[in-house]
Amino acid sequence: MAPGHEEIVIFKISEYDMINDLQALTDNELYEIGYTQEQINELRAIDYDALLRSMQKTSESKLKDKGYSDAKIAAVKSYSGTEAEMRAAAATLIGTYSPVMFSYANGKTTFSCRLSWNWDTMPVWTFHDIVACSISENMYYNSESYHQVSYYYPDNYNQYYKTIKYSMKPDAPTGIMSNTFDMNLYNTPGGEKGVAKYGYAFFKWDKMGSVPEVAGFIKYGHAIFSITPSISLGADGISFSIEPGLTINEDYNNYYHEYR
Structure with missing residues (x-):
């Protein structure tokens, strides 16, 4: 299949589900992916039900300032404790994949693709998130790779603040690259105001x-603690050595292309 510019939704998941997935892990499993006992205790103490009940006291205008749609505001205000309601009221992350180019010229094969992502409302946890891509055939990272993130004001998540263009970095001699980025700019030099909303x-x-065809994985990771994630590549694809709150299941993130 030759790449076009069709965008395919490869993940849509709520922040509630990310927390729920982590809380379902045993302490030993959390230790193995890099959590300390203190962080495990913090994770166990997260009560999304209590969080949503406290949000019910927030005015509709303040919820709108955090990017909440009328439907999400209604979900918060009518929340009665069900899991479906938690999911509907939580910030949701949506990601799409698009192949860009697959070509062979002057003795060299080049392949490029794009991950676009966006939060529909401001997430509760804004520390360091990560995007990554791995690819087969021992292909090499090209320095033209980048990650562009748009930030919005934390007190008005509907108002644009600034865009930052980050460089990707290779995480191995071949086959894997990533970018770890600030979800908020509060702790950056100068103490800027800005929370990431979307990027590509x-x-x-x-x-x-x-190289007649390639296969690979794309991942996004959302951290719920002030942990800087690192990354590795194993037989099963990309893994984060300190697991953020979300890792996309790779079984539906494969892409295969043949150039013509």
């Missing part, structure tokens, strides 16, 4: 010679 990651790969 452009992944570009090269290899000398003819």
